[in-house]
Amino acid sequence: NFMLIQPPSVSESPGKTVTISCTRANGNIASNYVQWYQQRPGSSPTIVIYEDDQRPSGVPDRFSGSIDISSSSASLTISGLQTEDEADYFCQSYDSAKHVFGTGTKVTVL
Amino acid sequence: EVTLVESEGGLAQPGGSLSLSCAASGFSFSTYAMNWVRQAPGKGLEWVSGISASGATTYYADSVRGRFTVSRDNSKNMVTLQMDNLRVDDTATYYCAKDRSERLLWLEFWGQGALVTVSS
Numbered sequence: 001n002f003m004l005i006q007p008p009s010v011s012e013s014p015g016k017t018v019t020i021s022c023t024r025a026n027g028n029i030a031s032n033y034v035q036w037y038q039q040r041p042g043s044s045p046t047i048v049i050y051e052d053d054q055r056p057s058g059v060p061d062r063f064s065g066s067i068d069i070s071s072s073s074a075s076l077t078i079s080g081l082q083t084e085d086e087a088d089y090f091c092q093s094y095d096s097a098k099h100v101f102g103t104g105t106k107v108t109v110l
Numbered sequence: 111e112v113t114l115v116e117s118e119g120g121l122a123q124p125g126g127s128l129s130l131s132c133a134a135s136g137f138s139f140s141t142y143a144m145n146w147v148r149q150a151p152g153k154g155l156e157w158v159s160g161i162s163a164s165g166a167t168t169y170y171a172d173s174v175r176g177r178f179t180v181s182r183d184n185s186k187n188m189v190t191l192q193m194d195n196l197r198v199d200d201t202a203t204y205y206c207a208k209d210r211s212e213r214l215l216w217l218e219f220w221g222q223g224a225l226v227t228v229s230s
Binding site: 033035037039044045046047050051088090092094096097098099100101102103104 | 147155205218
């Protein structure tokens with residue numbers, strides 16, 4: 001069993017850059033792909049990054065993902081922050097028998 | 111266009127039962143695993159259960175194993191979550207989600223959610 005730990009909240013001004021971390025407790029972050037989901041208030045989650053650093057069509061290139069094996073963590077970076085980016089963000093990974101979600105991070109655009 | 115439509119949730123008493131269904135369209139249903147994910151009010155996402163594309167393999171979170179049962183009917187493009195012996199802490203919005211492959215990989219599309227309330 002493993003957990004994915006995220007900071008509860010981050011905030012920044014429009015046009016700036018924010019980075020959200022997702023640290024894997026127990027095991028290697030590179031063992032399985034990491035995904036990132038955006039959940040705006042009152043809406044269902046949608047995928048913004050899959051397989052560590054891949055962006056689905058329709059997701060702005062302001063969103064990027066990466067992993068750092070040395071710290072066993074993944075990161076979601078949002079550059080050129082816009083008011084529409086204000087949302088909750090969840091990382092996710094899996095093993096052979098279950099999906100695991102991160103604790104979630106609320107992004108506030110000041 | 112992929113669409114996932116959950117049945118209406120509802121109210122159940124502790125110890126009671128409730129069933130949720132999810133009607134899928136817009137993709138080759140029998141090719142992909144399906145999942146249920148829940149979100150308690152004001153809380154984060156919790157994966158609940160999954161089922162392989164063929165239906166031969168089912169997966170459960172420890173918190174629901176032995177109480178919830180997932181099944182699918184590939185002829186009707188439908189996945190169902192039978193919830194028995196419900197507890198107050200099962201109260202949540204339940205989302206149906208399509209997986210990216212025939213097994214558990216990642217959650218490509220989500221339904222709109224169904225609210226399940228467990229209360230006496």
